[in-house]
Amino acid sequence: MNKSNKKFLEKYSRQIIMDQVGIEGQKKISKSSISIIGCGGLGTSAAQYLSMSGINNFTLIDNDYVDITNLNRQTLFTENDIGKKKSKILSRRIMEINKSVNINSYEEKVTSSNIQKFINKNSIVLDCTDNFESRLLINKYCHYNQKILISAAIQNFDIQAFILASWLHKKNPCYKCIFPELINDNEASCDEMGIIASVAGLAGIIQANLTLNFILGLRENFREFILVDCINFDIKKILVSKNKVCKVCNS
Numbered sequence: 001m002n003k004s005n006k007k008f009l010e011k012y013s014r015q016i017i018m019d020q021v022g023i024e025g026q027k028k029i030s031k032s033s034i035s036i037i038g039c040g041g042l043g044t045s046a047a048q049y050l051s052m053s054g055i056n057n058f059t060l061i062d063n064d065y066v067d068i069t070n071l072n073r074q075t076l077f078t079e080n081d082i083g084k085k086k087s088k089i090l091s092r093r094i095m096e097i098n099k100s101v102n103i104n105s106y107e108e109k110v111t112s113s114n115i116q117k118f119i120n121k122n123s124i125v126l127d128c129t130d131n132f133e134s135r136l137l138i139n140k141y142c143h144y145n146q147k148i149l150i151s152a153a154i155q156n157f158d159i160q161a162f163i164l165a166s167w168l169h170k171k172n173p174c175y176k177c178i179f180p181e182l183i184n185d186n187e188a189s190c191d192e193m194g195i196i197a198s199v200a201g202l203a204g205i206i207q208a209n210l211t212l213n214f215i216l217g218l219r220e221n222f223r224e225f226i227l228v229d230c231i232n233f234d235i236k237k238i239l240v241s242k243n244k245v246c247k248v249c250n251s
């Protein structure tokens with residue numbers, strides 16, 4: 001056994017030992033490609049856990065700079081990073097976790113004209129943005145380009161999460177099936193509504209967990225709307241169907 005194989009087996013031994021993972025599962029994790037759109041509270045948390053789990057290929061997209069108000073929830077950023085580009089700092093931190101990782105980072109806001117360059121043909125897409133307009137754009141791209149979309153949103157102590165594949169089956173919904181009307185972001189953003197550190201972190205971890213479940217073939221339910229109340233710890237799963245008049249996935 002060569003040195004790098006030995007290191008791989010040792011580093012991920014606590015995962016490989018599990019029946020649901022094994023060496024084959026760990027290889028699948030390593031080979032997967034993840035595009036994380038938005039390197040804020042959700043994106044940093046999801047990136048941290050996916051990187052620790054052994055994902056070797058990341059694309060990170062965010063046009064924002066680290067601000068002091070981000071530090072209560074955006075894991076992997078410190079006071080020394082204030083004023084620096086989020087996607088660059090996050091890349092550096094992921095490389096500290098896993099030296100063999102491949103990362104492309106972009107300091108851009110996702111738009112309909114640039115989205116295709118952020119998502120390679122094998123990517124799983126994590127929507128970690130904080131606004132409705134970007135979520136709809138990412139949803140549309142993922143539907144038409146047959147990408148697995150893992151999305152989450154937070155508000156106060158509540159988390160919403162989904163894994164969507166509206167193109168895969170005629171009954172699977174897309175994000176717009178669930179939210180057909182545009183929500184006013186000024187009313188719904190973290191800045192306006194507030195967010196506590198641990199809830200943002202947990203939402204990103206849920207996205208990372210859904211991603212790993214998918215890669216390992218443990219869970220292939222693309223019709224659930226997961227709601228977590230982080231005060232009482234009630235977890236609800238609502239079965240969602242395709243909206244027959246959805247303009248994205250039913251056209």
Ligand SMILES: [Zn+2]
Pocket residue numbers: 166173174175176177178242243246247248249250
């Ligand atoms: Zn739809």
